[in-house]
Amino acid sequence: MSDIIDSNDIIIRVKNLYKLFGGNKTHATKMLLSKESKEAIQKKAGTTVAVNDVSFEVHRGEIYVLIGLSGSGKSTVIRCLNGLNKPTSGAIYFEGDNIESYDTAQMQEFRRSKIAMIFQNFGLMDHRNVLDNVCYGLEIKGMNKNERNEKAMKYIEMVGLKGWENEQITSLSGGMKQRVGIARALATDPDVLLMDEPFSALDPLVRNDMQFELLSLQEKLNKTVVFITHDINEAFKLGNTVSIMKDGEIIQTATPEEMATNPANEYVKEFIDSADKSQVFTAENIMVKPGCIIHSFDGPINALKQMKNQGVSTAYVISKKMELIGILPIENALKMKDKEMTLEQALITDLLTTEPETQVSDLLSVAAKTQYPIAVIDEEKHLKGIITKAAVLASIS
Numbered sequence: 384m385s386d387i388i389d390s391n392d393i394i395i396r397v398k399n400l401y402k403l404f405g406g407n408k409t410h411a412t413k414m415l416l417s418k419e420s421k422e423a424i425q426k427k428a429g430t431t432v433a434v435n436d437v438s439f440e441v442h443r444g445e446i447y448v449l450i451g452l453s454g455s456g457k458s459t460v461i462r463c464l465n466g467l468n469k470p471t472s473g474a475i476y477f478e479g480d481n482i483e484s485y486d487t488a489q490m491q492e493f494r495r496s497k498i499a500m501i502f503q504n505f506g507l508m509d510h511r512n513v514l515d516n517v518c519y520g521l522e523i524k525g526m527n528k529n530e531r532n533e534k535a536m537k538y539i540e541m542v543g544l545k546g547w548e549n550e551q552i553t554s555l556s557g558g559m560k561q562r563v564g565i566a567r568a569l570a571t572d573p574d575v576l577l578m579d580e581p582f583s584a585l586d587p588l589v590r591n592d593m594q595f596e597l598l599s600l601q602e603k604l605n606k607t608v609v610f611i612t613h614d615i616n617e618a619f620k621l622g623n624t625v626s627i628m629k630d631g632e633i634i635q636t637a638t639p640e641e642m643a644t645n646p647a648n649e650y651v652k653e654f655i656d657s658a659d660k661s662q663v664f665t666a667e668n669i670m671v672k673p674g675c676i677i678h679s680f681d682g683p684i685n686a687l688k689q690m691k692n693q694g695v696s697t698a699y700v701i702s703k704k705m706e707l708i709g710i711l712p713i714e715n716a717l718k719m720k721d722k723e724m725t726l727e728q729a730l731i732t733d734l735l736t737t738e739p740e741t742q743v744s745d746l747l748s749v750a751a752k753t754q755y756p757i758a759v760i761d762e763e764k765h766l767k768g769i770i771t772k773a774a775v776l777a778s779i780s
């Protein structure tokens with residue numbers, strides 16, 4: 384994707400941005416200049432230093448991600464980009480123009496046509512249906528009804544909501560609401576999309592889908608995106624450039640690759656390490672349902688039939704209560720059928736088992752040695768699933 388980004392084509396430039404809230408700002412500014420701490424300024428001047436000397440550039444066509452913990456100043460920065468927040472000092476340039484120099488009409492045009500915001504809590508109008516929400520920005524621009532409906536439908540289709548246009552917002556799931564939010568923002572054909580934690584309210588699977596769709600849309604439409612998150616996985620997945628914020632300041636700006644290879648300090652390093660930790664898999668995450676399960680009271684004929692149907696060479700034998708008793712390999716089932724073995728003799732009972740919560744990394748050494756998959760068993764000895772050697776290895780790499 385980076386080949387479409389022209390590094391000379393800077394669409395947004397933020398220069399020495401400060402944003403202070405409340406208290407005695409003159410006093411606070413003096414304290415800032417003499418390098419006093421944020422806490423001291425809050426205490427002595429009663430002023431919150433939300434953004435502290437932030438500078439960065441966003442290139443046309445890139446996804447620029449701002450990441451940081453809660454309260455680090457991300458939303459305050461993004462709200463300065465569309466003029467919702469007025470900087471205490473410093474400047475925002477859009478296509479080379481300081482947005483503070485815009486008169487009222489220019490600012491209105493900028494907000495209606497150049498830049499659009501997508502919010503964490505969707506910010507939709509519940510009393511309007513999907514189509515009318517998506518049309519909203521076009522309506523404000525004064526576009527006639529037929530034209531705006533046609534345009535809105537194009538974006539509704541693009542975000543995968545065709546057929547839902549007449550639904551009420553309240554009947555949609557979180558993921559669908561955010562699709563409406565994205566369609567509404569795209570409908571005015573802005574150059575820049577500002578997204579303030581747009582996927583935080585969604586559950587992990589839906590979130591994953593939305594991240595994928597954002598990447599697909601972005602590639603198709605080649606918009607510039609400024610994206611805020613506090614999730615480093617999301618930042619690294621989406622960002623062409625990532626800036627990490629702490630206490631109102633940007634600590635490092637880099638590509639995900641550069642940041643992971645060369646974290647600017649211990650804070651950045653820990654942030655990145657937290658991603659690896661959150662991606663740790665447990666047995667439960669990688670187990671699958673055994674293809675063939677038979678009851679201990681079943682005979683070898685049924686076991687063989689099931690194994691054949693499922694294309695597997697072992698059957699998991701369980702009690703009536705779903706407790707795992709052992710596994711029956713196909714060759715032993717054949718011997719049972721020929722009355723050469725009893726079930727007791729045919730069953731393999733010294734199986735490797737593990738609990739659902741076990742970390743996959745702890746299974747690595749045992750997985751290498753075992754001939755059969757590892758059985759995942761809960762406290763009541765119930766069989767929950769099985770883990771193959773391949774699944775363990777795949778999740779580690």
Ligand SMILES: Nc1ncnc2c1ncn2[C@@H]1O[C@H](COP(=O)(O)OP(=O)(O)OP(=O)(O)O)[C@@H](O)[C@H]1O
Binds near residue numbers: 431452456
């Ligand atoms: N309108 C305001 N008035 C006073 N203080 C504010 C205002 N907006 C933000 N702040 C303060 O500025 C700091 C930065 O807030 P901001 O909302 O930008 O953080 P954030 O990184 O977006 O956090 P979160 O991840 O929780 O959304 C916080 O201390 C916050 O309390």
Ligand SMILES: [Mg+2]
Binds near residue numbers: 457458459579
């Ligand atoms: Mg915020």
